[in-house]
Amino acid sequence: MMMRRRQFIAGLGSAAAWSISARAQQPALPVVGFVSAGSADAFWMANVAAFRAGLRDNGYVEGQNVSVEYNWLEGHFDRLPALMSELVRRRVTVIVASGTVAGALAAKAATTTIPIVFGVNDNPVHLGLVASLARPGGNLTGFNFFSQEAVPKRLSLLHELVPKINRVAVLINPSNLVASETALREAQNAASPMGLSIDILKASTSREIDEVFATMARQQIGALLIVGDSFFGGRPVQLATLAARHGIATSSNMREFVRVGGLMSYGPDLVEPNRQIGVYTGRILKGEKPADLPVLQSTKFEFIINAQTARALGIEVPSGLLAAADEVIE
Numbered sequence: 001m002m003m004r005r006r007q008f009i010a011g012l013g014s015a016a017a018w019s020i021s022a023r024a025q026q027p028a029l030p031v032v033g034f035v036s037a038g039s040a041d042a043f044w045m046a047n048v049a050a051f052r053a054g055l056r057d058n059g060y061v062e063g064q065n066v067s068v069e070y071n072w073l074e075g076h077f078d079r080l081p082a083l084m085s086e087l088v089r090r091r092v093t094v095i096v097a098s099g100t101v102a103g104a105l106a107a108k109a110a111t112t113t114i115p116i117v118f119g120v121n122d123n124p125v126h127l128g129l130v131a132s133l134a135r136p137g138g139n140l141t142g143f144n145f146f147s148q149e150a151v152p153k154r155l156s157l158l159h160e161l162v163p164k165i166n167r168v169a170v171l172i173n174p175s176n177l178v179a180s181e182t183a184l185r186e187a188q189n190a191a192s193p194m195g196l197s198i199d200i201l202k203a204s205t206s207r208e209i210d211e212v213f214a215t216m217a218r219q220q221i222g223a224l225l226i227v228g229d230s231f232f233g234g235r236p237v238q239l240a241t242l243a244a245r246h247g248i249a250t251s252s253n254m255r256e257f258v259r260v261g262g263l264m265s266y267g268p269d270l271v272e273p274n275r276q277i278g279v280y281t282g283r284i285l286k287g288e289k290p291a292d293l294p295v296l297q298s299t300k301f302e303f304i305i306n307a308q309t310a311r312a313l314g315i316e317v318p319s320g321l322l323a324a325a326d327e328v329i330e
Contacts, residue, residue, distance in 0.1 A: 144296070266303045
């Protein structure tokens with residue numbers, strides 16, 4: 001009996017040692033360094049959900065066979081060089097730069113070997129991220145949202161909605177000038193044929209957003225176009241509330257802005273692009289090269305009007321705009 005007990009205990013010890021050894025020999029999960037310009041709020045987490053769905057399309061489930069480490073910049077783009085250097089030092093498997101031109105550029109500057117999947121709102125060829133859309137070359141590929149190129153259309157829709165206004169403010173984030181330059185150029189080029197003058201206003205904090213609306217009210221600027229930026233995208237309630245308080249007709253590229261009381265939005269649907277970023281990440285994890293994956297582009301744009309807000313501002317929405325809108329919020 002004593003011998004059997006000793007054998008049993010010895011067997012337990014051997015089994016435990018085998019289990020520890022087996023775990024030690026299991027390969028570590030591939031790591032995706034996910035860098036977002038925004039913060040972990042409801043808006044950005046909806047994009048993360050789409051990204052995860054794209055990963056699942058390729059058989060990757062977070063926590064099971066892939067690890068995703070989220071880095072939220074919260075508009076602090078000065079953190080990018082150190083953050084990218086750290087991801088490169090740790091040799092993550094893939095870097096994802098979601099919704100940030102500055103992040104994609106910082107990733108490109110940090111490594112020529114680690115695959116990078118970007119989501120940017122400007123032309124990636126003009127930015128120098130890829131050699132061409134069809135054949136990216138190098139270690140980067142991703143998605144172009146076309147947010148900034150849509151600025152002339154947004155300005156045109158805003159002008160059609162409030163045709164009596166001949167002065168429009170354009171709100172940019174000065175800490176993210178790389179992404180703002182294209183939007184400003186597009187707005188200025190489009191404004192002149194419409195007979196509009198452009199005022200450039202800047203904000204990179206919530207307090208500065210308050211000051212922008214106070215300035216507009218003081219200077220009697222009746223219309224505002226908000227440049228697509230993650231900082232503004234994370235503050236739809238503040239922007240919509242201030243626009244209503246000061247009686248300013250305001251256009252955003254984000255549907256969330258209209259759904260919380262903003263006047264109008266025109267911009268790309270971001271769910272599908274973020275899913276595709278997840279799909280590309282999964283394909284790269286399987287061994288495909290970024291150089292062989294063409295840059296994808298937004299094809300679906302949404303025009304949304306808040307009719308209740310328009311009435312509160314004393315704006316009569318033309319029937320043509322109502323018919324053209326993808327959604328009218330009553």
